[in-house]
Amino acid sequence: MKRIRKLDMRRDYEFRYLLSQLLKDVPEGIQGSLKGSIYAKASNIGIREAKDYILQKKDEGVIGEELARKLINLLYKYSVYR
DSSP states (O other), X not given: XXXXXXXXXXXXXXXXXXXXXXXXXXXXXXXXHHHHHHHHIIIIIOHHHHHHHHHHHHHTTSSOHHHHHHHHHXXXXXXXXX
C-alpha cells in the first residue's frame, strides 16, 4: 500500500488549536467551513488535497496570500506518512 502524507493524529488537538488561531480573523460564516474542510481533507484524504483546497480558496479571494502560506506551512509541520 502506498503511503500518503496525512495529518499526524497524535498531534490532532494541537493542530486544530493552531488552525483556529490562524483562522480567527476570517469572517465567522466562512471560518467553520474552512476549518472543517481543511481538517477533513488533511486527516482523511491527504495533505496535498488540503493544500490544493487552500490555494483554491486563495484564488477565489476568500483568504489572503499570507494566510494561505501560513496554513500550508501548518499542514506540513503536522503531517506524517501513513
